[in-house]
Amino acid sequence: MTNEFYKYELSKEILESLNGLGYKEPTSIQQEVILPMLAGKNVVVKAPTGSGKTAAFAIPICENICWEENAPQALILEPTRELAVQVSEEMFYIGRKKRLKVPALFGGFPIDKQIQTLRQKSHIVTGTPGRIMDHLGRESLNLEKVRWLVIDEADLMLDMGFIDEVKKILSMVPTDCRISLFSATLKPEIQELVDEFIPDMTIVMQSATNExxxxxxxxxxxxxxxxxxxxxxxxxxxxxxxxxxxxxxxxxxxxxxxxxxxxxxxxxxxxxxxxxxxxxxxxxxxxxxxxxxxxxxxxxxxxxxxxxxxxxxxxxxxxxxxxxxxxxxxxxxxxxxxxxxxxxxxxxxxxxxxxxxxxxxxxxxxxxxxxxxxxxxxxxxxxQHIKVEVKPKKGTALNKGITRLTIGGGRKSKMRAGDIVGTICSIEGIEADDIGIVDIRDSLTYVEILNCKGDQVMECLQAKPIKGKIRKVRRSRVIGN
Missing domain, CATH: 3.40.50.300 (P-loop containing nucleotide triphosphate hydrolases)
Incomplete structure (x- = not known):
């Protein structure tokens, strides 16, 4: 079956990810949302649960993200922690072949670890309004480069009392930021927010079909x-x-x-x-x-x-x-x-x-x-006693050809992404495009090697110093975002 997402003239990397996820044909809501968002328009969408709206905004945003930019270029507001993680994972998988980093920010998780994550390259940020406001107050999250803002599940935001925080965040993004709002219902309070903050929008209204x-x-x-x-x-x-x-x-x-x-x-x-x-x-x-x-x-x-x-x-x-x-x-x-x-x-x-x-x-x-x-x-x-066949985690197929290495040394030894990338690129036959996400922790650094070159890099790093020292390098399990 031909992948119908080709008609949107998406990049090779995004199309590869969509194929790996098994996305072959856009849903009704995706057909109405992807093109306006690709064209840089604000959109307001009323659609029922299960309509495929996450991919509807994730595809055009991931398509337009510039990998070289370190600061967040898109902010996705979610009402709950689980949704923030779910959308973060979905956008990570769609942007997998572009090597996009998509951290999720939410309460109930140590904020200092989130701050350390934000100090590294973060292309898209998902999060709950309260934790986003916390990071903005600490100046650990910078919105200057944000070109897309998505308010997801807006009616649930209203029900949970987050609308005032959402309005504050809306007032802080750049004036040329594209804004998208998705909601199962458009209550009067949501309509007021739309009228105040989302000009010249494309409106998409969908209900559950008879089918x-x-x-x-x-x-x-x-x-x-x-x-x-x-x-x-x-x-x-x-x-x-x-x-x-x-x-x-x-x-x-x-x-x-x-x-x-x-x-x-x-x-x-x-x-x-x-x-x-x-x-x-x-x-x-x-x-x-x-x-x-x-x-x-x-x-x-x-x-x-x-x-x-x-x-x-x-x-x-x-x-x-x-x-x-x-x-x-x-x-x-x-x-x-x-x-x-x-x-x-x-x-x-x-x-x-x-x-x-x-x-x-x-x-x-x-x-x-x-x-x-x-x-x-x-x-x-x-x-009840039959052993359940556990399904593979979503996006597993996208890990083909990727090796995740663990390198001894992290922030405490002043390790920087440039140190890792520079050393690996000095290996014959390895280029910058062969290096995926670099994640620097306190005492360890994780780096993804793409294009089936993991074994070569691992072997060479056994005798090649990083930041003036031979480091312990081992293979680790490829995981998600």
Missing amino acids: QVAAITEKLYFTDQENKYDTFLEILINENPQSCMIFCGTREMTNVLFQKLRRRRIFCGMLHGEMEQRERLKTVDAFRRGCFRFLIATDVAARGIDFEQITHVVNYDFPSKKETYVHRIGRTGRNGKCGTAISLVTEEDKRMLRQVEEYAGRQLPFTELPVLDEEKEKTFWKS
Whole structure:
């Protein structure tokens, strides 16, 4: 199949990355956003979850980044830490062949390490508004060279109280900065922000298509609070999902349901705002790679995080907002695949159900509870003990031909990127284009060698001094951003 991204006349490096990621055909939102952004226009986009909007802004930004410039040229604002990391990784993979560095800045992580990262070459920065403001106050982040600013998940920014910080950041970027805003809804407060800060914009408005809605089978089951868990478990066993997100209304309920399933030896993970940052990121990565089939989450913790191939969504607690129902079920039935959305509805939920039906423009019929047979139960419990085939991390194919070396010596020994690059380029047959990302830590330096030349460089560095000294050099695992 011909890669249809060729029609945008993108650079060879970006097209190679898109091929490596398996991106062959632009989604509807990408078709409407990529060209205006490539042309340097401001854009305001209203689009549903799962529309491919991250790549829509990542592709034109990565295409236009100048590798030689050390200061950040693009700033991507995200409402949550998980989203900042997710978008950072996506932009890193799209810019992989251009050797772009895309650090993510967020709270709950030592700021001094982030400051050290920003002192090195950083082409694109993603981050939460609070941590971005913190770095601006410390003058560890410089916006003078920023040519693109993206406000992602703007409606969630509003819900989480970040709009004032977003406005401050908007007032600090250069006047010629291109601004893009992406949101699932355009509430009045978001429209006010657009009117104040985003002139002459291209407006893109998309809703879930009839085909997308038709791809999702919606099932509603009436229950009461006393029997809710038992009803849920019967449905879960009957459906036996391959990959399922289960939404709860509170952190407490998320934890309660997680513990109940674990006691039944049903392998699952949970995601809520009180979890440690590293644990949250670890859970997201494990579910994305298929290490377990069931993820129990709150709306805020899971909002915007992209998981591919979700077969089922379960509303254990019916949503308290009509828009939330659409956000939740939109996580399944993507990319031409079918999905199932299951909702447990109590007497107290019926009023909100009517609001959801009015908002969605369709009636949501109730389904009779399934009658479990012995064969289905046996199949479900047997599947809990089958060893899961873990998927490779996204972007793994892009690491082909890349060797990551660890060199003894870092900031404490006053190592600079120029010292590393200069020494490696002195090796016969090695040029600057063969050297990827150089990451200098306190006592170690990581450097990527491209174009299948890693073995040659490693062998030569065993006897070649760097900054006047022979260094220990070893091969290390190629990782992401």
